Amino acid sequence: MAASSGRRPDSSSLAEVLDRILDKGVVIDVWARVSVVGIELLTIEARVVVASVDTFLHYAEEIAKIEQATAEGDLEDLEELEVEPRPESSPQSAE
Amino acid sequence: MTNRYVYGVMNDDPVEFETDAVGGADRVYTVSHRRLNAVVSDIDTTSPEETDEDAQRHDDVLREIMERDGGRAIVPMQFGMAFESDRALKNVLRGARPAFRRALNDVEGRIELGVKIVREEDAEVDDDAVEEAVADKLESIAAQSVPNDLFSDRLVLNRSYLVEREDREAFDDAVAELEEQYDDLMFRYTGPFAPYSFVDVKIGAQQ
Numbered sequence: 001m002a003a004s005s006g007r008r009p010d011s012s013s014l015a016e017v018l019d020r021i022l023d024k025g026v027v028i029d030v031w032a033r034v035s036v037v038g039i040e041l042l043t044i045e046a047r048v049v050v051a052s053v054d055t056f057l058h059y060a061e062e063i064a065k066i067e068q069a070t071a072e073g074d075l076e077d078l079e080e081l082e083v084e085p086r087p088e089s090s091p092q093s094a095e
Numbered sequence: 096m097t098n099r100y101v102y103g104v105m106n107d108d109p110v111e112f113e114t115d116a117v118g119g120a121d122r123v124y125t126v127s128h129r130r131l132n133a134v135v136s137d138i139d140t141t142s143p144e145e146t147d148e149d150a151q152r153h154d155d156v157l158r159e160i161m162e163r164d165g166g167r168a169i170v171p172m173q174f175g176m177a178f179e180s181d182r183a184l185k186n187v188l189r190g191a192r193p194a195f196r197r198a199l200n201d202v203e204g205r206i207e208l209g210v211k212i213v214r215e216e217d218a219e220v221d222d223d224a225v226e227e228a229v230a231d232k233l234e235s236i237a238a239q240s241v242p243n244d245l246f247s248d249r250l251v252l253n254r255s256y257l258v259e260r261e262d263r264e265a266f267d268d269a270v271a272e273l274e275e276q277y278d279d280l281m282f283r284y285t286g287p288f289a290p291y292s293f294v295d296v297k298i299g300a301q302q
Binding site for chain 2: 017
């Protein structure tokens with residue numbers, strides 16, 4: 001095993017922080033942030049982290065169900081919606 | 096200041112510390128619903144203005160959390176997620192609990208690193224070959240990666256990688272080897288960041 005390169009990533013770039021902080025991360029719309037009484041929440045997960053194409057298709061299917069349930073106003077079913085844990089396998093990007 | 100600015104959500108023990116927080120507050124603490132803890136500070140608006148200083152503070156708070164206790168997991172919020180009240184915040188923690196839990200599970204023990212590869216003005220570069228060489232080297236170490244926008248035609252590659260903390264040194268070394276191999280290209284290697292690029296959760300309200 002070769003000695004470590006000692007290469008370290010640069011952690012001080014504001015531009016790199018801004019690229020991420022203004023565009024990525026969890027987004028909660030203003031109505032969910034100011035309203036409380038009797039509010040129905042709608043959560044959409046694109047699940048960037050998926051292990052395989054099969055898993056991705058499974059998530060895509062679940063998201064389609066959420067959209068359908070939303071369209072039908074059938075939000076109670078969403079409580080029951082659970083997605084199987086992803087299998088550990090080779091990394092794949094969800095492009 | 097009864098509004099709450101939220102930095103991210105975690106499921107470890109609550110935290111409280113003094114720091115320069117977004118919007119002028121000087122204390123960061125947690126608001127909890129069951130085992131989910133939102134990391135917050137007090138603020139007097141629900142639509143905070145985007146400034147470089149506050150963006151940096153938001154990121155600094157997340158880094159502080161990520162460095163605690165040998166490395167905590169946190170699901171980072173986009174800038175600007177300020178809530179009217181603790182009740183509104185807890186309502187979201189409750190309503191979106193499965194999504195937060197899954198996102199926490201995805202990022203547990205992992206950090207985000209960024210790699211940008213830039214060519215010289217007039218350099219002839221085989222983009223596909225570079226992309227393939229980088230993928231060969233880095234994808235097997237990273238748990239996951241996503242492409243970012245190639246906003247300049249001098250950008251040969253722009254990706255974010257989700258890397259296990261324990262694989263961080265191997266990743267550093269792999270980047271160094273690529274830099275050596277392509278010494279005519281400029282590498283921008285950045286991070287570690289909170290896993291902003293690997294949590295894609297959007298929460299809305301039915302109206």
